[in-house]
Amino acid sequence: MRLTPEQLKLLIAAVRKVLPLPAPADVLLRQFFQDHPLLGQNDRSMIAETVFGLLRRRYFLEKLVGKATARELVLAYLTRFQGMNLRELAPLIREVEVKWIQQIKAVKLEEQPLFIRAEFPEWLVEKLQKSWSDEAILRMGQALQQPAPLDLRVNSLLAGREEVLDELEQQGIEAQPTPFSPVGIRVTGKPAINRNTLFLSGKIEVQDEGSQILGFLLAPKRGEMVVDFCAGAGGKTLLLGALMHSHGRLYAFDVSEKRLNNLKPRLKRSGLSNVHPQRIDSERDIKLKRLAGKIDRVLVDAPCSGLGTLRRNPDLKWRQSPESIEELQKKQLAILTAAASLLKPGGRLVYATCSPLPEENQQIIGQFLADHPQFSAHHCGELLAQQKINLPDTGEYLQLSPLHHNTDGFFAAVLERSK
DSSP: OOOOHHHHHHHHHHHHHHTTOSSOHHHHHHHHHHHOTTOOHHHHHHHHHHHHHHHHTHHHHHHHHSSOOHHHHHHHHHHHHSOOOHHHHTTTSOHHHHHHHHHHHHOOGGGSOHHHHHTOOHHHHHHHTTTSOHHHHHHHHHHHTSOOOEEEEEOTTTOOHHHHHHHHHHTTOOEEEOSSOTTEEEESSOOOGGGSHHHHTTSEEEOOHHHHHHHHHHOOOTTOEEEETTOTTOHHHHHHHHHTTTOSEEEEEESOHHHHHHHHHHHHHHTOOSEEEEEOSSTTOHHHHTTTTOEEEEEEEOOOOOGGGTTTOTTHHHHOOHHHHHHHHHHHHHHHHHHHTTEEEEEEEEEEESOOOGGGTHHHHHHHHHHOTTEEEEOHHHHHHHTTOOOTTOSSSEEOOTTTTSSOOOEEEEEEEOO
16 A cells, blocks of 8 residues: 555545544545545545544554544554555654654554454443353454445346346456345445446345345235335335335335435335335334234334444444443334334234344343233244255344354344234
């Protein structure tokens, strides 16, 4: 990696903009690029990769340089994690920084406390130690320090996976089928997919393989009444619609008008005609009461800490806390309870989060089942095996991880209403 003085200046300015994380890092970085409209694609990629790489390693970097300036953090990152040596840095650094950089190179990561090696906040390590060994915490932390691959979902309504793979190959884009999702493709590198003809024609969407698996757990059928309870920008909604062959009725509910507006262009490209996006005020909205007891299948991708997505969103480590987890638990149980009331007898509900914490997962399901004896849990591994999706390390609950599956860290439980 060779940097010009101007590129270093831009990197420092970008880090200064993002820290101390007054908003999500991707939002702040987008604002930075809007403030610098003349930047080329290569510079934008270099800045984004460095900023997110730095956030993934921030605990160790701050250990190296203490109460650091943006310049010190950038130089420490380039030295320790981008392999830049003093000869390459010479045109960029001051004489007084040479000795400091030599000291940084000498610090041994393996001698640091667990939370620094795993790049987790201390409170999170303490929570995980209740159910994980220190070795498991370290290995998961190291997996979450790696950038996530670029996964695509083939829109089976408009194309087949082999057809899309052939087209990507003709375009010179290296890609292969994902190991678990039957409609997934994993791309090598980070090509500009949002300008690709396959994307613009609705044949592919960007979606993590783990997120795709949730749709196959719900397994909606054509002609059914289905609800995506926390639809967001609709990635899972579009998969559910394709699995239903665009037959039946699929409600996409969310409290955010902005997120649902982001669904509209995606829905237009998808070719689906059975999706009905609707904003709701809360899980108690009157629109939901009208559907009580009428729905065949419900997906609840619940608001959560997002700690299973740290490969993509490393800034979440500083935007969550033990107090925010407690607040989320109350919200998760309330949303699950409201969503479950929509199901008809024999209906299926999938509750999912992208968090590894039992407080957001097993504890929520346990509390819900204790309060609602008419519901029972189904074995996720068996349900997926019926669709020829064989996942290692998955039993009654779906537990995906970047370490074992190279996906985001999803949890899911499948519940069925008996009466």
